[in-house]
Amino acid sequence: MDPLKEWLGRQDGGLVLDVATGRGYSASLLAESLNCYRNIFGIDISMENLCQAQKGIKDKRIILLGMRAESMGFADGTFDTVAVINSLHHLQYVEESLAEMKRVLKPNGNFIIFEMVQDGLNEKQISHREAHHWWGAVDRQNSIFHRETFRNDELRGMVGRLGLSKVEFINFNEETEIDSKEVINNIEKTIDLYIEKIPENIGRQPLIDKGLKLKERFHEVGFAWATILIAIGTK
């Protein structure tokens, strides 16, 4: 997260929107990293995730709302900063959602995308990508929209089509947690939790087997976080 944190540390966020805020990680990251801000609105379609987020958020300036990214109830030009962090590949109507983010951003406001990519990865990073794609497959079995992660060029293309100005792209590799026992342990626990979520159907056993193989892979090949593409532009 470092290049984004560094950049945020130099910004007055003003009125901030965090799209697909989930369980509160990204809203808290914005709150902790921005030099200052007025309010952070976190929106998400999952009330379960918002309830979970609410439990961990103590700052009254962070406001959580149930809202779809592709059809927001905010007026044009409401926010000084809009961000979508770790969430783009979870959005079914991704280009519509990005267009909505631009619509609700003020002229000269900052637009932030933080998203892992699926290409140009080394073998250890492929462990992360494959785990992520496997989680996506389990979510889809449960009718939760979760596509495979985007390629670098797909993301850059989407940002290009938004017509922002002063766009800066940063490809970022987290180097500090390669083969971290703690990280691998947590990822394995998530795999186990997801195995329990796989519904009883014909595809269940192959999906379980793939999850178990992934756990073996973390020890045989290793594990590193996939490359993140950070895109920052101005409306």
Ligand SMILES: C[S@@+](CC[C@H](N)C(=O)[O-])C[C@H]1O[C@@H](n2cnc3c(N)ncnc32)[C@H](O)[C@@H]1O
């Ligand atoms: C990986 S999670 C949350 C990521 C979060 N920003 C973070 O950094 O921890 C992705 C979130 O996208 C939400 N989501 C999926 N489709 C959405 C939509 N159309 N509008 C808003 N949120 C959506 C999901 O409910 C989920 O909470």
